[in-house]
Amino acid sequence: MGFGKLFSKSLKMEHYNSPFSEITYHPWQALIRIYWKNNPKITDTDFRQEHLVLIQMFKDHKPKRYLSNMSDSDFVIAPETQEWLSGLVMRELVGESLFEKVAVIPNQEFFNQLSTEQTVEEILEKRKAAIGKLKIQYFDNETAAQSWILSEV
Numbered sequence: 001m002g003f004g005k006l007f008s009k010s011l012k013m014e015h016y017n018s019p020f021s022e023i024t025y026h027p028w029q030a031l032i033r034i035y036w037k038n039n040p041k042i043t044d045t046d047f048r049q050e051h052l053v054l055i056q057m058f059k060d061h062k063p064k065r066y067l068s069n070m071s072d073s074d075f076v077i078a079p080e081t082q083e084w085l086s087g088l089v090m091r092e093l094v095g096e097s098l099f100e101k102v103a104v105i106p107n108q109e110f111f112n113q114l115s116t117e118q119t120v121e122e123i124l125e126k127r128k129a130a131i132g133k134l135k136i137q138y139f140d141n142e143t144a145a146q147s148w149i150l151s152e153v
Contacts, residue, residue: 038073058093
């Protein structure tokens with residue numbers, strides 16, 4: 001494989017779209033962004049499947065930044081799924097160079113916000129040794145989240 005193929009592949013934007021989420025890799029910003037759609041039909045299985053796609057994008061691109069926008073999603077992450085997700089991150093991404101910055105925009109409804117924060121905390125707890133200089137911020141809108149996450153790493 002020539003240098004041109006390697007170069008063009010590494011700088012190609014990747015996009016995934018489903019009834020539940022949109023996931024985009026922005027190579028120039030070293031950013032993966034997931035937007036969770038408002039789809040009342042989402043199930044635990046759907047939520048997990050979307051994360052399998054997301055994990056694969058992390059492994060393929062190794063971004064420095066990750067933005068998760070759940071502001072329009074009414075999905076409450078069940079404790080079993082929180083545990084599953086933190087286990088998935090440990091199994092699949094242990095030893096991987098993870099992001100340096102994470103911006104999270106939870107739904108502002110109490111139970112939605114609580115389940116999102118518990119999930120993030122569960123992952124952080126299991127990855128304590130690997131997080132080092134990781135910075136995480138919660139926001140209530142995409143503009144503020146993007147401004148922060150795109151500032152210097």
